[in-house]
Amino acid sequence: MTDRSTTMTVTLTVDGRSHEIEVEPRTTLLDTLRERLGVTSAKKGCDHGQCGSCTVLLDGRRHLTCLTLAVQQDDAEITTAAGLAGVDATAHGDPSLTALDEAELHPVQQAFVDRDALQCGYCTPGQVCSAVGVLDEIAQGHASHVTDDLEEGLDGGAPLTRDEIRERMSGNLCRCGAYPNIVDAICQAAGDPPPDRVAEAEIVSGAGDGGAR
Ligand code: FES
Numbered sequence: 595m596t597d598r599s600t601t602m603t604v605t606l607t608v609d610g611r612s613h614e615i616e617v618e619p620r621t622t623l624l625d626t627l628r629e630r631l632g633v634t635s636a637k638k639g640c641d642h643g644q645c646g647s648c649t650v651l652l653d654g655r656r657h658l659t660c661l662t663l664a665v666q667q668d669d670a671e672i673t674t675a676a677g678l679a680g681v682d683a684t685a686h687g688d689p690s691l692t693a694l695d696e697a698e699l700h701p702v703q704q705a706f707v708d709r710d711a712l713q714c715g716y717c718t719p720g721q722v723c724s725a726v727g728v729l730d731e732i733a734q735g736h737a738s739h740v741t742d743d744l745e746e747g748l749d750g751g752a753p754l755t756r757d758e759i760r761e762r763m764s765g766n767l768c769r770c771g772a773y774p775n776i777v778d779a780i781c782q783a784a785g786d787p788p789p790d791r792v793a794e795a796e797i798v799s800g801a802g803d804g805g806a807r
């Protein structure tokens with residue numbers, strides 16, 4: 595039983611639903627979501643900030659919930675991949691998936707479906723949240739390690755190259771290797787024409803490179 599003298603009260607708004615709960619200060623946001631609130635959209639992969647599967651949007655910015663304490667996020671607005679589709683928080687854990695059937699997918703989610711950007715799907719909620727965060731960061735002019743023209747990037751006008759997407763999504767691992775299609779999906783969600791994969795494959799094979807990472 596939880597000793598209330600060692601807990602703190604936090605209010606978390608998850609996918610539009612507010613929760614006031616007592617948590618121990620050492621409890622991560624990931625464990626709070628999954629174990630206390632039954633919100634299983636964010637996945638626990640490494641629990642050490644290495645894989646990205648626990649990514650959610652915190653007040654609109656992507657965060658790793660395994661590296662975030664719940665008490666640090668008092669009053670935060672948390673959006674999981676389920677919430678991006680407009681799924682009510684009460685639907686979490688509903689095995690009937692009725693609410694998901696009726697959900698309207700976020701453009702990034704729709705692009706993941708259209709471009710076959712998943713295999714086992716375990717990393718996918720984190721990939722989707724991270725991709726939404728990436729597109730927002732680019733729109734706001736945040737440069738990345740591979741942004742060539744920082745002035746252009748800071749205006750939010752940096753070209754959305756595949757290298758930009760790879761770099762910005764590099765914290766989200768996919769063990770089954772859906773990376774090329776994840777990049778395609780993010781291009782689609784950004785409104786860029788899908789790449790000509792046949793032409794790209796020819797170029798890559800001619801260069802002797804290993805291809806999309
Ligand atoms: S579970 Fe959080 S980064 Fe892996």
Ligand code: FES
Pocket residue numbers: 711712713714715716717718767768769770771772
């Ligand atoms: S789709 Fe399988 S780990 Fe990403």
